[in-house]
Amino acid sequence: MELFSRNVAGLWIILLECLFKTLAEEEVLMNTKAETSDLKWTTYSRSRSEWEEISGLDEENNSVRTYQICQADGSSSHWLRSKLIERRGASQVYVELRFTMIECSSRNTHHRSCKETFNLYYYQSDTDDATATYPAWMENPYVKVDTVAADFLLRKGGEKKLNVKTLRLGPLTERGFYLAFQAQGACMALLSVRVFFKKCPALTRSLSVFPETLPRSLVQEAAGQCVANAAQPGTNPRPPKMFCGEDGQWVDQPTTTCTCLPGYEASIGDLECRACPAGHFKMGSGADPCSACPDSSHTGETGSASCVCRPGYHRAPTDSPDTPCTRPPSSPRSLVPQVNDTSVTLEWSEPLESGGRSDLAYSVECLMCPTPGSPCTPCRDGVTYRPSQSGILTRRVSIWGLRPHTSYSFKVMALNGVSTLSAMEAEGETINITTSPNVPVVVAGLRKSTATESSLTLYWATPTQSHYSIQQYQLRYCEKERGSEENSCHYMESDSNQVVLSNLRRATQYEVQVRARTFAGYGSFGQAVVFRTLPDEDASSSPLLVTGVLIAMGMFLLILVIGVAIYCIRKQNHSKDPELSDKNGQYLMGQGVKVYIDPFTYEDPNEAVREFAKEIDVSFVKIEEVIGAGEFGEVCRGRLRVPGKKENYVAIKTLKGGYTDKQRRDFLSEASIMGQFQHPNIIHLEGIITASCPVMILTEFMENGALDSFLRLNDGQFTPIQLVGMLRGIASGMKYLSEMSYVHRDLAARNILVNSNLVCKVSDFGLSRFLQENSSDPTYTSSLGGKIPIRWTAPEAIAFRKFTSASDVWSYGIVMWEVMSFGERPYWDMSNQDVINAIEQDYRLPPPPDCPTYLHQLMLDCWQKERTARPRFANIVSALDKLIRNPASLKITAQEGAGPSHPLLDQRSPLTPSSCGTVGDWLRAVKMERYEESFLQAGYTSMQLLAHITTEDLLRLGVTLAGHQKKILSSIEALGIQNKTPGNVLY
Incomplete structure (x- = not known):
């Protein structure tokens, strides 16, 4: 019944609020229907006809003052102006017009001069200073509101209906304004004029109160405040906000964080905060309702934030105010002692009542009674307790160090979190015992026999x-x-x-x-x-230490002798073998100790996989996204988390379904090869997954991907010394492979991966093969006739399928050219046959733009026709180290405009405006076609418009890379379009 009454009261409040809102929407500034005396408005006319004020009856037969006019000539204007109307702070007002108008066909006048409309104007002023001649009777200084047309016209024998029009005017900024009516050939009666503005009424919603608000723009922000017994959280809360529309209606829901205070809950549709009734509480601020008091607690007043405990019950300091009140436990039961001479063990059962808590513990009180009848005193300090004297969680304790033939009294007490809050002494079970009168003699004469680092005898x-x-x-x-x-x-x-x-x-x-x-x-x-x-x-x-030192010294001398012997043998063999002499200058690899083992030499290829690649549990791997496709399946990025190790990203090569045994063997052979390499510039194999489908190869993840696409994406963004650092890393990895008698066969920038620290690592061992050790000319001759990457392959490898580490050096020279040209395609758009012909005629690639002369000379050394004349990778690493230590040598570049030594290689033929018909053709010619749409949208539709383009213009076009800016501006100069604009300077 109480709930029903509250709901009914809430509905009445909501209805009253809505009613109040309807009544308070409009505030009238002027209403001629309410005037009982003459209006005495100002009229103006250049002819005899003019506005006439008369008394009449409205639609409800009430007497009103009206103005009417009936013109015979529509060529002249007849004006009617109201008195000054105070705007009372409104920025825009509404004008409601009630009028009647006679149809032109019912009048005896010329139809061309008859009008069925009139005009409404207004004029703003801070003072009431209008006269019969001021302001001038014309549209300026008056502001026209609208031309008003009648919806219903009066005709002979027709129904008499009046017209009602509501117009809005503003913005108003002065103290007040005048309304002006202009008739030009109309026959009409102005029955009433009502001027009003709209405002949003006071409103209570979402526990926030908003005052009456006058809209001063399209949407007016209104600041409110929380209702009584409500507040906003935080130290500097913002007041509630709501928006008042120009039509006097509140827009949308309020922006507020008002919540009821502790002890209060929202009621009547969030219009007020009501106090919690007796026996209920609410701990904090928020939208939660009041709750009944927890067990053993109560509250006798309304608006309580917490409930107090009943007598005998308590809450621990760590208990929340919404938890039930509890009390101390009863005493332990069935205390049983076990006396062992001067020690005693006590055991007991748990109390019948825990007090409603789970933090039960026990403590022991020990009293010593030396003689019967004498007072008992607390036990001395020499008595020890196991596990402890207080805070015991088990129901057993051992007491040591008691005196023989002495009476003791032990009291075991049960305690919980509220025992210290109770005024009553804790209950306990007490028992008396007497220790044994006879004690064995004390043992003495303790000695050490032997000692080690971890034991004593x-x-x-x-x-x-x-x-x-x-x-x-x-x-x-x-x-x-x-x-x-x-x-x-x-x-x-x-x-x-x-x-x-x-x-x-x-x-x-x-x-x-x-x-x-x-x-x-x-x-x-x-x-x-x-x-x-x-x-x-x-x-x-210690004899053991001396013996260990002697053994260590002997091992060191033995290793030293073996090392000297190996050095002498190698030196002697080196002097006897002219092919291994540096003076001979021949390039032969694989003559040393062979480290790499070809997995295809195994009778069972799976054995090579098991030997060189680690099997990983598939549950340790989580695939996140597909990043590419390989020869055998998809390439994905994922996470590898081996227990006990840090989680890291990995690249995952998968073997697609439906594979043959040969495809599986070829797929895993790459893992057998990679598993034998451990070098910072060789891609690292994490492991393989063969026990489940799909079969996977896991390698370290290289964030920046392939080197060629990475360089094209960052064209011009790296300094020569940074590029040399990348080349040095690649050369170091290839030096490691060549020393292991390993030939890559497919060394190219696309097969070099780059991590987030710009470290380059050699990858993709699909075409690599083992160098035969028993040959004086270590080569690999393919019997399959597979595809060969012509642009990167040495001439002898193309012609005779002879691959050596020297052929890898040729490929490395092409990689150098790719790096220094920021990913340009070697030999550009030439066909493979044209490339072969040009190389046979001893023509080589020209230096890329801004390429240091020393680096291009090193490329030419790598492209020596005789493979024995090419440098080794060890020599290349040494040469690049010298460049890094002497960066000034990188500033020496080829002559500007120096071209290739053969027409087939001349991909930099002069550009002219005639050779580039459109801006798109020119951008494609300089390989900057990605910016074509930006140039066209910016208005660069012809080659002549490029004459004054600047670096700042390029930035606005989205050309943010310095290398691309330089290439575009250099190409414009090559077109012969001279740029005379100051500021066309590259950084």
């Missing part, structure tokens, strides 16, 4: 005077540096008078005590003796 004398036979010994040993900490002490039992203490810390002192046990229990521990594990002060004289 100890012995002691057997007591001779004992009332009982000794059943067992117990040792307590503690680390001396850690004092008497309980967790630094350990105990060990022994049936004899000798024991070995193991698992000790190296070079650490231990305090050791021993005591004996008879059937009457354990006696007291003897005097503590300190022992130390090795090494100690005299460890340097």
Whole structure:
């Protein structure tokens, strides 16, 4: 019933709010229907006809003052102007006109001069200074609002209907304004004029109150405030906001974060915050409703943020105010002692009542009663408790160090988180015991037999005077540096008078005590003796250490002798073999110790895979996206997370379904090859997955992808020294491969991968093959007649299929040219046959633009026709290191305009405006076609418009790369279009 009453009250409030909103939408500035006396508006006319003020009746037969006019001649204007109307802060107002108009066909006048419309104007002013002649009766200074046409016209015998028109005028900025009506040939009566403006009424919504707001623009922002008992969170909250539309209606929902305060909840459709009723609470601010008090708590007043505990119940300091109140537990039950001479073990059962809590623990109180009848005193400090005296989580405790033949009283108490808050003493179970009167004698004479780094062998004398036979010994040993900490002490039992203490810390002192046990229990521990594990002060004289040093020195001398012998043998062989002499100058690889093993030499190729590639569990790999396609399947990017290691990105090559055994063997052979290489400039193999489908090869992930596309994407963005650094990395990787008697056969920029640190690594070992060791001319002759990358391949490899490390050097020279030209295609658009013919005629690629002369000379060395005349990769690495150490040599470049030495290679023929018919043709000729759309959209539709283009213009066109800017501006100069504009300077 109470809920129903609240809902009914809420509905009434909402209805009243809506009613108030309807009544308060408009504020009238002028209404002629409410005038009872003459209006006395100003009229103006150049002819006899003019506006006439008369009394009439409106549609409800009420007396009103009206103006009417009926012109016979439409060539002259007849004006009617109101008095000054105060705008009262409104920036725009509405004018409601009620009028009647006679149809022209019903009048005895010329149809051309008859009008069925009139004009409405207004004039703003800060003072009421209008006169019969001021302002001038014309459209300027008046502002025209609209030409008003009648919807209903009066005719003879027809129905009499009036017209109602509402017009908006503004913006208004002065104190007030005049309305002016202009008739030119109309016969009409102006029955009433109502001027008003609209405003948004006061509103309460979403726990926020917004005041009455006058719209001063299309949408007016209004600031509100939270309702009573509500607030916004934070130290500097922004006030609630809502927008008032120009039509006087509130727009959309308010922007507010008002929430009810603690102890209050939202009610009546979020219009107010109501106090929580008695027996209910609300902890914090927010939209949550009030909740009933938790168990064993109450509140006797409304608007409570928390409930207080009933007598005898409490909340711990760590308990939340919305948790039930609890009380201390009852005492433990069934306390049972086990006396062992001067020690006792107590066990008990849990209490019947836990107090409603789960943080139950126990504590022990010990009292010593020396003689019957004497007062009991707390036990001395020498008494120890295991596991502890308080905060015991189990129902068992052992007490050591009691006096013999002494009475003790033990009290075990159960405690929880609110026990300290209770005024009553904690309940407990009490029991009295008496220790044994006979105690075995103390054991003495503890000695050390031997010591190592982790053990001590100890012995002691057997007591001779004992009332009982000794059943067992117990040792307590503690680390001396850690004092008497309980967790630094350990105990060990022994049936004899000798024991070995193991698992000790190296070079650490231990305090050791021993005591004996008879059937009457354990006696007291003897005097503590300190022992130390090795090494100690005299460890340097240990025979084992001396022996170890002698063995190490002997091994070192043996290794030294073997090394000298190997060096002498190699030097002697080198001097005897002229083919290996540097003076001979021949290029022969693979004559040293062979490291690389061809997986195709294995009878079972799967054995090579198992030997050189690590199998990875497929559950460790997560594929994220496909980044390309290979010969055998897709190439993906993924994550590899091996337990115990850091997660890292990997590239994943997959073998597509439906493969044959040969395809699987060829696919995994690349992993067998990569698995044998460990070099910072060779792509690293992470492992393979063959136990599930699809079969995968996992390598390290190179963020920047292939070198050729990376350079084209960053054309002109790297300095020569950075490019030389990339070339040095590639050469270092190839030097490593050549020293392993390994020929790549497909060395090209597309097969070089680049990581995020610009480190270049050799990859793609699909065409690589092993150099035969037993040949004086190590080559590989293909019997398959497969495709050969002509533009990157040495002449002897093209003609005779003879691949050596020297042919890899030729390919490396092409890679150098690709790098220095930022990914340009070698030999441009020439056919493969044209390339072969040109090379046979001893013509070579020209230096790329701005290429250092030293680097182009190194390219030409790599392109020597005689393979034995080409440098080795070790020589190339050394030459590039010298360039890096002397960067000034990189500033020497080829002569400007120097071209290739053969017409077939001359891809830089002079450009002329006639040779480039359009801007698109020119951009494609300089390989900048990506910017064609930007040039055309910017208005560069003809070659002549390029004459004054500047670097700033190129930036606006989206040409942000400095290399591309330089290429475009250089091409414009080559066209013969001179740019005279200052500021056409490249950075």
